[in-house]
Amino acid sequence: METITLIVPCYNEQESINLFYQTVEKVFAKLNATTTKYEADYLFVNDGSSDKTEQILQELHQQHSATVHYISFSRNFGKEAAIAAGFRNAGGDYVALMDVDLQDPPELLSQMLEIINTGEYDCVGCVQTSRKQNPIRAFLSSSFYKVIDKLSDVKIKQNVRDYRLMTRRYVDAVNQLTEYNRFSKGIFSWVGFQTKYIEYPGQPRAAGESHWSLWQLINYSIEGIIDFSDAPLRIATIIGGISCVLAVIGIIFVIVRAICFGGAVAGWPSLVSIILLIGGIQLFCLGILGQYIGKIYLETKHRPQYLIKEQQ
Numbered sequence: 001m002e003t004i005t006l007i008v009p010c011y012n013e014q015e016s017i018n019l020f021y022q023t024v025e026k027v028f029a030k031l032n033a034t035t036t037k038y039e040a041d042y043l044f045v046n047d048g049s050s051d052k053t054e055q056i057l058q059e060l061h062q063q064h065s066a067t068v069h070y071i072s073f074s075r076n077f078g079k080e081a082a083i084a085a086g087f088r089n090a091g092g093d094y095v096a097l098m099d100v101d102l103q104d105p106p107e108l109l110s111q112m113l114e115i116i117n118t119g120e121y122d123c124v125g126c127v128q129t130s131r132k133q134n135p136i137r138a139f140l141s142s143s144f145y146k147v148i149d150k151l152s153d154v155k156i157k158q159n160v161r162d163y164r165l166m167t168r169r170y171v172d173a174v175n176q177l178t179e180y181n182r183f184s185k186g187i188f189s190w191v192g193f194q195t196k197y198i199e200y201p202g203q204p205r206a207a208g209e210s211h212w213s214l215w216q217l218i219n220y221s222i223e224g225i226i227d228f229s230d231a232p233l234r235i236a237t238i239i240g241g242i243s244c245v246l247a248v249i250g251i252i253f254v255i256v257r258a259i260c261f262g263g264a265v266a267g268w269p270s271l272v273s274i275i276l277l278i279g280g281i282q283l284f285c286l287g288i289l290g291q292y293i294g295k296i297y298l299e300t301k302h303r304p305q306y307l308i309k310e311q312q
Contacts, residue, residue: 004109004165005041005092009082013100014052017044020100021060021068027106031113038113042068044100045086048076054310061312074307080182081306083162087175089311096165104163108200112165115196122170122193126163129199157197160185169193180305181295236285243281 006024010017021042028040042064046054057070071085083097094116098104104126112124162184166174173191188195 001037001039002094003039003041003092004094004096005043005090007083007086007090007095007097008042008044008100009047009079009086010044010049010053010057010100011047011076011079011082012049012051012053014049014056016100016102017053017056017060020102020106023102024098024106027109031110040067041092043086043090044068044070045082046070046072047079047082048073058312065312070310070312071308072310074309077306080184083184084182084305085308087171090171093168094165095168095171097162099161099163104161105200108163108198109165111198115198116165116167120194121196122167123188123195124165125157125188125195125197126161127157127197127199128159128161129201160197164188180298180301180303182305236288239281240285243278 008020024040024042028038031038044057044060046057054070054072057068057072061068061070071089073081073085086097087095094113096109096112098106108126115121115124170191170193173193174187177187177191
């Protein structure tokens with residue numbers, strides 16, 4: 001019998017956990033209806049939830065101690081830390097990364113297993129073809145994938161989800177990447193291996209509400225671009241170079257005009273506008289540089305990505 005470890009990050013998901021467990025159990029019962037081949041190994045990662053998530057996980061573990069395990073962080077460290085903890089503690093022959101809200105249908109596991117078992121692929125990912133969401137979020141999401149596809153050497157498929165099934169060697173490869181600043185979608189693409197993507201229509205949350213605000217999604221996107229591309233630094237260099245060239249042209253123009261036509265009428269508003277423009281460009285470039293320096297600063301401190309309060 002082969003084991004599939006299900007990594008399930010949780011943050012304030014008290015309404016979804018039991019429903020998720022019951023749904024996945026039905027999927028495995030159907031999967032093993034003809035022959036007992038796969039066993040589910042649940043690994044819930046409680047990312048410092050403030051509701052009853054931890055209590056529910058404890059109760060679920062007590063009821064199914066052989067197959068249900070959990071890790072509880074000392075505080076909220078973020079989904080990327082929860083995913084990293086799941087990967088480092090997953091011991092199954094196969095590993096699946098799933099969201100507890102059931103927006104990613106567990107029923108797809110059977111199709112994903114069929115693809116993995118052909119031996120051609122080490123990872124099967126999922127892409128949402130449609131999803132009801134705020135138009136602003138939809139536009140920003142689409143723009144993010146287009147931007148990172150242009151700027152980064154790592155190609156990330158548009159609308160790809162974290163939901164995926166992986167072989168053991170794929171997981172071992174991901175675990176070799178130990179950086180503090182993590183962007184999982186980029187990491188999954190960076191490690192390579194043959195990956196097959198399957199499409200499915202988006203599903204509504206089974207219970208509860210999304211904990212991702214618009215600002216958090218924007219910040220997450222910026223971090224993804226910075227983590228897997230140095231193009232913003234090159235762009236800042238180009239902008240700085242263009243500004244210098246324009247400044248030199250402006251100086252030459254002023255000198256030539258003064259020689260040929262005499263002194264120009266004083267125009268402090270235009271002068272102030274130019275100073276503000278140049279100052280804004282400089283601050284913009286410094287901001288980009290600061291983002292990269294901040295990443296380096298966090299990496300050099302060698303702090304752990306998360307602290308575990310309890311593990312069962």
